[in-house]
Amino acid sequence: VFNPSSLPVEMASNTSAHSHDQILLILDAGSQYGKVIDRRIRELGVETELLPLETTPAFIRDNAKYRAIIISGGPQSVYEPDAPRFDPAILGLGLPVLGICYGMQLLSFHSGNKVEKKTHREDGQFEIQVDTSSLLFDGMAPQQHVLLTHGDSVSELNAPWKVTSRSGGVVSSMENAESKLYGVQFHPEVDLTENGKAMFSNFLFKIAKLTPNYTMSDRKEIAIKQIQQAAGENNKVLVLVSGGVDSAVCAALLAKALPHDRIYALHIDNGFMRKDESKNVIEALGRVGLKIHHVDASQQFYSGTTKLNNGVETKRLDETAEPEEKRKIIGDTFVHVAQREIEKLGLQFDQVLLAQGTLRPDLIESASHTVSTKAAVIKTHHNDTNLIRELRSAGRVLEPLSEYHKDEVRALGRDLGLPDDLVQRQPFPGPGLSVRIICTEKGYMDASFDQTNKLLGLFLSNPEHADLSAMLQELRPEEKQTLNEIAKNKDTTRAFILPMRTVGVQGDGRSYKYLCALTADSPRWDDLMFLAKLIPKIFQNINRVVYVFGPQVTAAPPTTAAKTHLTPDVISLLQEADDIANRELMRTGQLQKVAQVPIILFPIGFDGVAGQNHSIAIRTLITLDFMTGRPAVPGKDIDGAVLLDVARQIKEKLPSISRVVYDLTSKPPATTEWE
Numbered sequence: 001v002f003n004p005s006s007l008p009v010e011m012a013s014n015t016s017a018h019s020h021d022q023i024l025l026i027l028d029a030g031s032q033y034g035k036v037i038d039r040r041i042r043e044l045g046v047e048t049e050l051l052p053l054e055t056t057p058a059f060i061r062d063n064a065k066y067r068a069i070i071i072s073g074g075p076q077s078v079y080e081p082d083a084p085r086f087d088p089a090i091l092g093l094g095l096p097v098l099g100i101c102y103g104m105q106l107l108s109f110h111s112g113n114k115v116e117k118k119t120h121r122e123d124g125q126f127e128i129q130v131d132t133s134s135l136l137f138d139g140m141a142p143q144q145h146v147l148l149t150h151g152d153s154v155s156e157l158n159a160p161w162k163v164t165s166r167s168g169g170v171v172s173s174m175e176n177a178e179s180k181l182y183g184v185q186f187h188p189e190v191d192l193t194e195n196g197k198a199m200f201s202n203f204l205f206k207i208a209k210l211t212p213n214y215t216m217s218d219r220k221e222i223a224i225k226q227i228q229q230a231a232g233e234n235n236k237v238l239v240l241v242s243g244g245v246d247s248a249v250c251a252a253l254l255a256k257a258l259p260h261d262r263i264y265a266l267h268i269d270n271g272f273m274r275k276d277e278s279k280n281v282i283e284a285l286g287r288v289g290l291k292i293h294h295v296d297a298s299q300q301f302y303s304g305t306t307k308l309n310n311g312v313e314t315k316r317l318d319e320t321a322e323p324e325e326k327r328k329i330i331g332d333t334f335v336h337v338a339q340r341e342i343e344k345l346g347l348q349f350d351q352v353l354l355a356q357g358t359l360r361p362d363l364i365e366s367a368s369h370t371v372s373t374k375a376a377v378i379k380t381h382h383n384d385t386n387l388i389r390e391l392r393s394a395g396r397v398l399e400p401l402s403e404y405h406k407d408e409v410r411a412l413g414r415d416l417g418l419p420d421d422l423v424q425r426q427p428f429p430g431p432g433l434s435v436r437i438i439c440t441e442k443g444y445m446d447a448s449f450d451q452t453n454k455l456l457g458l459f460l461s462n463p464e465h466a467d468l469s470a471m472l473q474e475l476r477p478e479e480k481q482t483l484n485e486i487a488k489n490k491d492t493t494r495a496f497i498l499p500m501r502t503v504g505v506q507g508d509g510r511s512y513k514y515l516c517a518l519t520a521d522s523p524r525w526d527d528l529m530f531l532a533k534l535i536p537k538i539f540q541n542i543n544r545v546v547y548v549f550g551p552q553v554t555a556a557p558p559t560t561a562a563k564t565h566l567t568p569d570v571i572s573l574l575q576e577a578d579d580i581a582n583r584e585l586m587r588t589g590q591l592q593k594v595a596q597v598p599i600i601l602f603p604i605g606f607d608g609v610a611g612q613n614h615s616i617a618i619r620t621l622i623t624l625d626f627m628t629g630r631p632a633v634p635g636k637d638i639d640g641a642v643l644l645d646v647a648r649q650i651k652e653k654l655p656s657i658s659r660v661v662y663d664l665t666s667k668p669p670a671t672t673e674w675e
Helices: 009-013 034-043 057-061 088-092 102-110 196-207 219-231 245-257 277-286 298-302 323-344 360-365 386-393 406-415 432-436 449-461 466-472 477-488 525-538 568-587 640-653
Strands: 023-028 047-052 066-071 097-100 114-130 143-156 162-167 170-176 181-184 236-240 263-269 292-296 352-355 494-506 509-519 542-548 599-602 614-618 657-663
Touching (some): 023 034, 034 047, 057 088, 066 102, 066 196, 097 102, 102 170, 114 170, 114 494, 143 162, 143 494, 181 196, 219 245, 219 352, 219 406, 236 323, 245 263, 245 352, 263 277, 263 323, 292 323, 298 323, 432 599, 449 477, 449 509, 449 525, 477 525, 494 525, 494 542, 509 525, 525 542, 614 640
Parallel strands (some): 023 047, 066 097, 097 181, 236 263, 263 292, 509 542, 614 657
Antiparallel strands (some): 114 162, 170 181, 599 614
């Protein structure tokens, strides 16, 4: 039974009285996008509250301010025994309800409709055909591009429910218009659903009949007051600055809120910075009046260890290959170094707050309990480890940007007077290049490896082969036609999986699956982008697809991966490749065309050449919300000739690099980073 006092602080605070008498209630089923829904609705001028899915009908009924409900997505199946609890009596309260992804399946399940697991997932941007007579799609074209990320699907509907859109043969939305119950299998809250905001607008104003009368207060003043209240009269504040947008804006807010003699700006070099990054950080922040205390703690990080949740101590950072161990070691070492530096400055640790530029997506992706009690962990952020959570619960961490998304932070930074060259800097993870070096003891190959490569060969040479019939049966006619045309092309593209895995996000949960490589003598980018969308949909053990620059790989698919750890030679190799790529992209004006360009080193040699055991990946991302995104399409979003030149320069200047590849995958099914 829902009890506000049992909720995390943020959720409990949302239950307090508000001046407005119309609020849209978001019932959180554990979606990675829960707070994005919240933000999208508020952008449309409607006040929101975010509460757990198990909130009771009585609580909702007794609060007349709730005028409509959105049920979020979630990582589980409605049939699982540990699925989030939901009382279907909520659907009988007479309030308009919009179920998103898992929320749609929940509506269907509790209405007697059929939900079942399909033979393939849909993860990524797809075109759907919509019924424009539905109020939800009023004023829209019959074809819509949306983000789908699901394995379960609604397959049969009982009257008065009806299908209002389809993705091929799969139901993408449904409605019971008489009861004002609507469900969408896609995510209207993210950028990849191109008219998602208009769909929300139709639900809010044409279906729920709400009025857009909610205006957000001045966020800057609210954040400043929060800092002043948390710091009190005597507390010092240590702001941990990396030189990125988030920590810079956080520091600027502190400077507005507190006397400068109470602010200590600390830059910790963890040994995984970009080439010359520490020097550039100190100079950039110095220009906005911040005096930086610089600490080179690289050796402490390299030799660092920590304890996992089960009490077991990890290997040293420069010896482990486990992604989560790397992040936890870096996060915990970061806090230990900060504590040591506080003591050096003669400050008492219990009189100092740690200020961080943690954003809303950081907490959502780490399933932090200040955002959602049910969201699945995609990755552990370096500034949201167990240690940081303990400090937060004790009130010792100050995170004034935790309600902000990246684009909002940039706007706030401009308002605070930060220079554009700092505000527009691309995101760089706190753990630095450590998470862009894929470490391994040996290659990963399970029982499906050889069979998957065999089927991939047929997929691009003979898609009509009997061995593929079951896998391809749910493809749309136009998808089959395009696939057949690619297979008939004389300049055949070859596909194979590599003996390694990367992290992805599928169905609101984490996936850890094979990386697929496409190779051809010359890139036909439209075909490659089509295949990158189709392959993870068909092959359930693949979540990321790359194109290999250079002549077609003619050697047998690699079956080994180079033993790789966070050692100085490996770190230096990626620093050089990252510097080459970023300098050339900046020089040619390409960098500002994309939101982010991670450069990744991974332990694969493609051509069997001795001494060439690693390759470099270029991962571009176009996004506004940083929760979803798509790769820049060469020749359309970014200059393809420049990318080819970057690949050439990396190969020429770094002879130990085997190949350079280009990541073709949207988010989802792949995350921005590779681990």
